Amino acid sequence: MNLDLLRTFLTVHRAGSLTKAAAHLGLSQPTVTVQVRSLEEKLGKQLFVRRAGGVTPTGVADELAGQLGLHLDALEEVIDGVLATDPGNQTLQFGGPPDLTTAKVIPALACLIERGVRVRTSFGPPDQLIEGLVAGRHDLVVSTTRPRQAGLTVEPLFEEEFVLVAGVCWAAQLPDEVTTDGGAALDQVPLVSIGEGLPIVGQYWTTAFNRQPRMRPAIVVPDLHAALSAVIAGAGMSVLPTYLAAEAIRSEQLVRLYDPVISPKNMLYLVTRTGLCQPQVKVAWRHLMAEAEYW
Known part of the structure; x- marks a missing residue:
């Protein structure tokens, strides 16, 4: 599984919006949309319901975010720490x-x-x-x-x-x-x-x-x-x-x-x-x- 897909998913889940997630990640909104759809295809599950002004996570998305959040946050802290010392x-x-x-x-x-x-x-x-x-x-x-x-x-x-x-x-x-x-x-x-x-x-x-x-x-x-x-x-x-x-x-x-x-x-x-x-x-x-x- 591509970690970028998981990272994008978690950012969208937390932001509640593809547009806000794109701004946070420094990506374009179409790129974020493609990555979310790609993850949905890999999992065979719908993760978000699109609505005016943002997205609503499904139950599957909430469960996945709960399991991934701490692990991805810890991984990013490790990576950022290595970068900061070099x-x-x-x-x-x-x-x-x-x-x-x-x-x-x-x-x-x-x-x-x-x-x-x-x-x-x-x-x-x-x-x-x-x-x-x-x-x-x-x-x-x-x-x-x-x-x-x-x-x-x-x-x-x-x-x-x-x-x-x-x-x-x-x-x-x-x-x-x-x-x-x-x-x-x-x-x-x-x-x-x-x-x-x-x-x-x-x-x-x-x-x-x-x-x-x-x-x-x-x-x-x-x-x-x-x-x-x-x-x-x-x-x-x-x-x-x-x-x-x-x-x-x-x-x-x-x-x-x-x-x-x-x-x-x-x-x-x-x-x-x-x-x-x-x-x-x-x-x-x-x-x-x-x-x-x-x-």
Whole structure:
């Protein structure tokens, strides 16, 4: 019998809710549901009756929880005690996109240092990060695309919104209404991009102006922080996440060129291996999910 199934069952029994149990375990609700159903199939017994707002345990579930509770709690205390005495096991291997990791994730994880958690971060594109997660090189990953591989627990973390900005000198040269002729006036402004293929700019132009951008980038930089610096320095315009550009806009270092009816957005996902229950992974998962509500 898989101990993860028993642990999930006991957490659902105690929480009275699949959603609350998922939050406690650091798993997605669908994963918890699948694990409960899997245990029910193995036992050949129904364990919970689904109802609005939660679940009600059956008599079989109450009996099973009573027999398992003390034993599983004792086992977890032993495991947590071993981990607590081995600092190497308290290291969280985190991977994510460089800009969000630098601006939001690292500050959010800083408080875990007081709890004895060591954090090691690495950057990379989503495919590379997920490959590292599956291979065990990462414990926790923020991905800009939703992974579809089996054996992963995935939750939406943060929806980033994008804004079109330029330095003050360039903004002053543009008409008040840049949407005239599908934003044609913008074609004459130098573009700062994180790639020759205009990955973020192309998404913005399609959503805001219903066409592909016609310009080629004047400057190509490796990340969005570099793009922010270039635009503030007067290099032209760029499309940046609002969390990165907001302070420069407030301080009037940058000007927001357009406020579309529908702002381009992109969901980022928090990902770990299903069943990965080390204390540092669980606490980091819960902390990031809570902090992201204010990003």
